[in-house]
Amino acid sequence: MTTWRARFFSTVVPTMLCLGLIAAAPARGQGLGGAGTVQQDSAQALRQDIDQLRREFDALKQQYGDRLTALEAKLAATEGAAAPAAPPPPGQPATAPVPAGAESGTAAPVYGASISNAKVFNPDMAVIGDFLGAAGTNKVQPDPFGPGTHPNALQLHESEAAFQAVVDPYARADFFISFGEEGVSVEEGFITLTSLPGGLLTKVGKMRAAFGKVNSLHNHVLPWADRPLVIGNLVGGEDGINDAGVSVARLIPNPWMFLEATGQVFRGDSGADPNGNPLFQTTRRSELSYVTHLRGYQDITDNANIDLGFSYSRGHNGLSNGNLADPGSLVTQLYGIDATYRWKPLQRSIYHSFVGRTEWIWSRRDQPTGLQSGAGMYVSGDYQVGRRWFTGVRLDRSAHANDASLVDTGGSFVITYWPSEFSQVRAQYRRTNYATGPSLVSSANELLFQFQFSIGAHGAHPF
């Protein structure tokens, strides 16, 4: 309180005085144009004015001083014998002062009061741009990067803004806001409880489901400009299973390997296949979708490791069963197996690496016309040739979810160049043979380009 009072008298009052002088000066200035006596007169008048101001100031000072003393007494009375708060020790975060009333619950607490170093609590921010281009023709899927008919020869496919920070000693939060051609959406936004007992890693919010590998990955960490056919046909495309829900993951202790079991419950919606059929669509509150995933990981040597996953998902597909007594929608079940082999020589890890990956997915989709059981897979290999160059191959094959007799196939060659950790340029040749009807195939040859760039906080490298 005393420092506040000192500041009041040392800055506020002199400022007022100066302002008063400046305000007074022009009034006198009118007389300055005359002879010497006039000047003398005006000087005397000025002096009188100053004296007058000084007296007024002293009176004001006395008045404010008295009021402050009264106020201090009042405060001391309300706070009782509470000692003045000591400044926080260095290194500890400063906290915003909470008004006295807030503590007793009579007034809303004031958070985020201006603190000079409040910026340190801002989340890590980054923006990742994903620019795509396509050449060649595709009669079946005119949009090279998603459902729809727009040819999209060039597009800023996505601008992803990431905000990540620790919430409190028990949790952290991650937000990924995606600005796409269709508008803004929350790609992911979840809290992670990092210190629950029993080794439970819990996420609550909207998140990409742990079904297989590719479904859980953001566009910018994929080794391709697009997503494999099977993901589009059977797992809801680019949006995939990405929904609001709760995820709990636990490590299963065993002497041999890293084993993690994940269980997730979602609202029951998902992305759609290229024909616009959603994988999951909820029509009632009880139509939740579920994802379970078991991941096993083992180092083979310091340089090589293997990563295996088994996934299962179940949700309602929005199709009516025609039963008036139970108007719920029909169910789709997905089964998945994924395997990844990684090789990276530790001592030359920034120059050479190889990732071989495959995912197999089986879909069992109940439809009013009967059950459709389709399967799909991709297998890919990505080799890092040098510090900045990567090459890759991918083979695709997938049935349609709603008509398992139609099977699309395809393949891609990819070359990626990294100017630095923060940007990359990619070219991908893609050939797709679309099954458009019984023994009818339409082929598309396309050349895809991708420019990715990120600004802001240094994010972690994907594994």
Added chain:
Amino acid sequence: MRNTIPVAVLAGAALFASVPARAQGKLNVVTTTEDLASIAREVGGDHITVESIAKGFQDPHFVEAKPSFILKLQKADVLIAVGRELEIGWLPPLIQQSRNARIQVGAQGYLDASLGATILEIPNGNITRAMGDVHPLGNPHYWMDPENGKRIGKEIADKLSELRSGDSAFFQQQLTSFTTRLDTAEKRWLAQMAPYKGTKMVTYHRSFPNFAERFGLDIVGYVEPRPGIPPTPQHTLDLINEMKRQNVKLVLVEPYFDMKTPMAIGRDTGAQVLVMPPSVGGTKDVPDYFKLFDSDINLLIDAIKKSGAK
């Protein structure tokens, strides 16, 4: 009703969020690098177990966040990190997935070893990524100065004492022993290096500023045009010209970098190209923090003699 079950489970789990204290056994220390592991071993003696995540011969900026490391962190009582954003590309996801409240950033079991150290190259003013993968908090290769080694040792001893107050006297005694031995060794290293003070050299990455400052070496350039950016032909050409102009006869390369460009520079300038580990475990000859300086200084003196520099 069905919807409330997961929420109830979650709430129940959250109630038990305060983890009970662990039984008093050997403290399980995990460090990000082998340098920190070596110093922790000196200070903790047989009262702790120590394991490092990164190997000394790999680039500490680019370690893969393998799930096997999650298992190590899950059981750790203390995590000691180099800090200064050296591990920013891989440590955060490991900590997050460790399910270990003890070692979360800010928790009692997390130690940033750089807190007491002398940090060089803290950038001033406006920094951008046009400068490459610049570390905004200063150069993280600070352990390459024995003076900082002592400071790291003190940080670790204090942290161990905080977690095991009963063993505090032991840790402080170990620290005193470590510091005394390091003092003696440092005098010897300084004496060895004294004749070569002011030797000009080029290094691949900015891994050696603390080493150079302590032992009076003059680093005049880098093979990387900017931190984390691989060599470019134009920069290499400029560097060769600069080396010729200043008569620089030594190129230091960390064991994890490609030798092609350094060898080309060596051929063109007549400079000695020396692979010098900046970390414990960088080669077989450097199993601990003392041997790191012993070996590096011997290598360096040999190379300087051979190059005829000075």
